[in-house]
């Protein structure tokens with residue numbers, strides 16, 4: 001690993017969405033980065049420049065930085081511990097059955113780093129400094145545990161700091177979110193660590209919020225939960241709209257011009273999914289409960305989210321009467337556009353409910369079909385949207401992929417058995433569809 005004239009080398013442990021994007025972007029910012037993952041196959045593929053998931057723009061950066069020698073891959077945490085001065089932990093923190101975050105991967109990696117450094121210190125005898133950074137989304141107080149673990153298991157005589165630097169990137173726009181963020185949040189314990197972060201992010205033109213480790217950890221959970229609340233709020237308003245015949249799109253537009261409210265994250269639809277919001281809301285509820293605060297506001301947000309999925313089935317029944325034996329086309333399987341990620345995708349719950357009703361499902365998604373096949377091997381996967389809608393009596397749009405807006409809906413009407421559409425994202429041109437002769441149902445606007 002070269003160090004050249006750089007101040008230090010950076011290790012990133014975990015080559016998932018957050019880890020790999022972080023590693024690639026830090027290399028693009030001019031740092032030497034060694035990215036590790038214990039999935040040997042993933043690392044082998046990365047060395048051949050095969051990406052483990054789809055994220056626009058990522059492959060180009062990885063290829064460029066890898067060829068330049070700024071970004072290397074390894075399956076060895078030991079190697080990262082020995083070679084890197086700053087080590088970002090970006091491993092998964094999945095949900096346990098009771099909703100709390102499973103922190104065993106974070107603990108295992110901390111122990112591995114500590115053990116590797118014990119052996120390294122034995123051999124090297126020189127002064128060693130390491131900055132261990134939490135990059136994964138972790139509940140508040142995790143930093144304390146990382147520190148205690150490191151103190152217990154790590155070598156004596158090594159200097160180290162713990163920091164929290166939560167990531168706010170969104171799948172589908174991850175590169176831009178990392179390189180042009182609204183803010184960077186850094187929780188540190190001292191000036192030494194702060195200086196390192198000032199250097200790491202010196203090329204990022206955004207405010208850096210320096211704070212203590214606990215506050216930084218909280219900022220991440222509080223932000224994600226606030227965004228989930230905001231979506232659930234507009235979804236609740238969409239229910240009121242449906243009952244009185246108002247249009248949620250106009251209501252959201254009218255609200256969004258108020259700068260205190262803002263336009264973003266006011267899209268009503270089938271609710272939030274993905275690998276972050278459902279997990280983080282559940283973990284925050286659990287954490288609050290453990291420290292004696294019943295976070296009922298967040299529980300209600302979860303409830304509203306569940307209702308939005310059920311709403312699709314209710315609307316399907318209103319249009320088709322019985323769902324048993326009916327052919328239904330699903331456009332969009334990923335939890336949001338521009339990703340092949342289906343984790344906690346609303347499509348999974350909705351397809352499950354339709355299958356229970358006895359419907360026959362045809363589906364199409366530009367990127368997520370291979371992933372969905374593992375969950376539903378027996379539904380039909382089509383080559384394009386037109387093949388998908390053919391002979392179906394209801395089309396349900398679940399993900400707002402741009403290509404769906406450009407479809408020829410006159411042709412779609414001719415191909416379908418009966419012209420029924422549920423637009424789960426309020427994404428299509430409702431007036432145009434109605435004028436073509438579709439029975440259109442949106443969410444909070446009919």
Ligand code: UGA
Nearest residue numbers: 167168169170171231265266267271272273274276335336
């Ligand atoms: C989310 C946050 O937006 C990121 O800031 C954060 O870094 C990330 O979680 C994380 O913790 O790693 P992400 O899950 O990639 O990012 O996707 P979002 O764009 O936030 O969408 C989440 C869900 O909310 C999707 O299912 C989306 O369809 C839904 N959504 C979003 C709505 O239903 N309405 C909206 O107005 C916005």
